[in-house]
Amino acid sequence: MDDKPVQRPEDDYAFPQAGRERMILPQPVSTLGMGAGNVEKQMLARMSPDRVFMMGDNPALPRMPKAPQLLDFFRLRFTEITFNHLLQSAKTALDAGQDEKIVIACLLHDISNGALLRTEHGYWSAQIVAPYVSEEVAWAIQHHQALRYFADEAAGFKYPDAYNKFFGPDYQPPEYIQQAHRDARAHRWYMTSRLITVYDLYSFEANCPVDPEQFTDIIGRNFKQPREGLGFDGSPTAHMWRTMIWPNNFL
Numbered sequence: 001m002d003d004k005p006v007q008r009p010e011d012d013y014a015f016p017q018a019g020r021e022r023m024i025l026p027q028p029v030s031t032l033g034m035g036a037g038n039v040e041k042q043m044l045a046r047m048s049p050d051r052v053f054m055m056g057d058n059p060a061l062p063r064m065p066k067a068p069q070l071l072d073f074f075r076l077r078f079t080e081i082t083f084n085h086l087l088q089s090a091k092t093a094l095d096a097g098q099d100e101k102i103v104i105a106c107l108l109h110d111i112s113n114g115a116l117l118r119t120e121h122g123y124w125s126a127q128i129v130a131p132y133v134s135e136e137v138a139w140a141i142q143h144h145q146a147l148r149y150f151a152d153e154a155a156g157f158k159y160p161d162a163y164n165k166f167f168g169p170d171y172q173p174p175e176y177i178q179q180a181h182r183d184a185r186a187h188r189w190y191m192t193s194r195l196i197t198v199y200d201l202y203s204f205e206a207n208c209p210v211d212p213e214q215f216t217d218i219i220g221r222n223f224k225q226p227r228e229g230l231g232f233d234g235s236p237t238a239h240m241w242r243t244m245i246w247p248n249n250f251l
């Protein structure tokens with residue numbers, strides 16, 4: 001992916017907190033259990049008139065447009081692996097002749113891994129996009145979290161070899177995931193979610209770049225982009241999009 005930010009007219013104005021060092025406190029969820037000491041107290045002690053905590057645009061990240069749309073997050077925020085993975089999954093579903101609802105579900109299924117959270121990613125991803133997609137698509141994204149641990153060979157899904165490597169061959173999903181799988185199997189939208197797992201690519205090394213622009217029309221018909229931009233439309237998940245715009249904010 002060419003992640004060089006495009007120079008935009010709004011880049012001309014100064015970044016906030018100009019002239020001062022901007023400290024970034026790691027998010028609690030990303031350091032818990034890592035064995036690193038808690039740096040909160042040390043960083044608070046380092047504050048001075050010239051050294052403050054980051055708020056707003058981080059000069060180390062490409063500046064987002066004022067009214068960001070879905071593909072801006074893909075291009076300017078997502079990690080390369082998630083960027084490629086989502087586009088390749090959606091392309092595979094499209095090439096297989098799947099309905100647009102499956103293609104959009106594949107395009108969004110792991111969206112939280114791009115720039116927010118990996119833990120519980122099916123639930124987070126569903127919640128982030130829920131105000132903008134159909135109820136069925138959000139449901140399918142949520143339940144792929146559980147379904148990917150359980151084979152359905154009649155539907156074309158085997159337990160991924162990659163999971164034996166990621167988690168060890170003796171890994172057993174916890175009870176709440178087993179329950180979510182049972183619930184999903186009995187649901188009328190089961191196949192929508194199951195197809196996400198079928199077109200999910202479990203090899204993350206494959207390098208076949210997909211141009212995100214080819215999904216512009218499908219996004220237009222299946223994802224309600226707010227005029228004010230994602231993060232600024234007052235939706236119940238606007239704060240999640242803003243967190244991806246300004247991931248280093250102190251508060």
Ligand SMILES: [Fe+2]
Nearest residue numbers: 109110121144
């Ligand atoms: Fe996933």
Ligand SMILES: [Fe+2]
Nearest residue numbers: 109110200201
């Ligand atoms: Fe995936």
